[in-house]
Amino acid sequence: xxxxxxxxxxxxxxxxxxxxxxxxxxxxxxxxxxxxxxxxxxxxxxxxxxxxxxxxxxxxxxxxxxxxxxxxxxxxxxxxxxxxxxxxxxxxxxxxxxxxxxxxxxxxxxxxxxxxxxxxxxxxxxxxxxxxxxxxxxxxxxxxxxxxxxxxxxxxxxxxxxxxxxxxxxxxxxxxxxxxxxxxxxxxxxxxxxxxxxxxxxxxxxxxxxxxxxxxxxxx
Numbered sequence: 436x437x438x439x440x441x442x443x444x445x446x447x448x449x450x451x452x453x454x455x456x457x458x459x460x461x462x463x464x465x466x467x468x469x470x471x472x473x474x475x476x477x478x479x480x481x482x483x484x485x486x487x488x489x490x491x492x493x494x495x496x497x498x499x500x501x502x503x504x505x506x507x508x509x510x511x512x513x514x515x516x517x518x519x520x521x522x523x524x525x526x527x528x529x530x531x532x533x534x535x536x537x538x539x540x541x542x543x544x545x546x547x548x549x550x551x552x553x554x555x556x557x558x559x560x561x562x563x564x565x566x567x568x569x570x571x572x573x574x575x576x577x578x579x580x581x582x583x584x585x586x587x588x589x590x591x592x593x594x595x596x597x598x599x600x601x602x603x604x605x606x607x608x609x610x611x612x613x614x615x616x617x618x619x620x621x622x623x624x625x626x627x628x629x630x631x632x633x634x635x636x637x638x639x640x641x642x643x644x645x646x647x648x649x650x651x652x653x654x655x
Contacts, residue, residue, distance in 0.1 A: 502623040507607035543592040569593035
């Protein structure tokens, strides 16, 4: 299992009972089915990563800093089996997070497995994701479809596992770098989020500190 090699963090949730965890991929697939009702979360037609990068204004820099702090706090508030998706309002790209109790936090960034042909990440973008700190996908869309089919802790997305105590600030920084540098999002106002629980499909969590528009359940 690949872990985030950092051990400093804000306050970590402590769970009294040991969760049953058979496959991290299966858990996130459960979140995907709740949010999207299909195997591809937050999918859209137009490719965002092809948009040209624009220099961030001082105002945008400040907004990203505020969002990064809010994201770290939101991740720290997640309880076991609760998930958070953040994506540009237009396009199929996303980052997603799942709290796994005593097992820490799983984070993923979408890979080409889930992107249409005209929305594929370039080789340079994939290389940049790994350079930022993500681990490369270990399988295809179905377990057993990739280079390490017996690796139940891998993913068909770019991924990382942050063990407890989780360095939420570091995970948030990685997500922001991904959104800005790879997904070419110029301002956090161009993002929205969805959140819920694998244990309660009717739950729809709110994180106002993110400063983002929340996707209503009808739009999931």
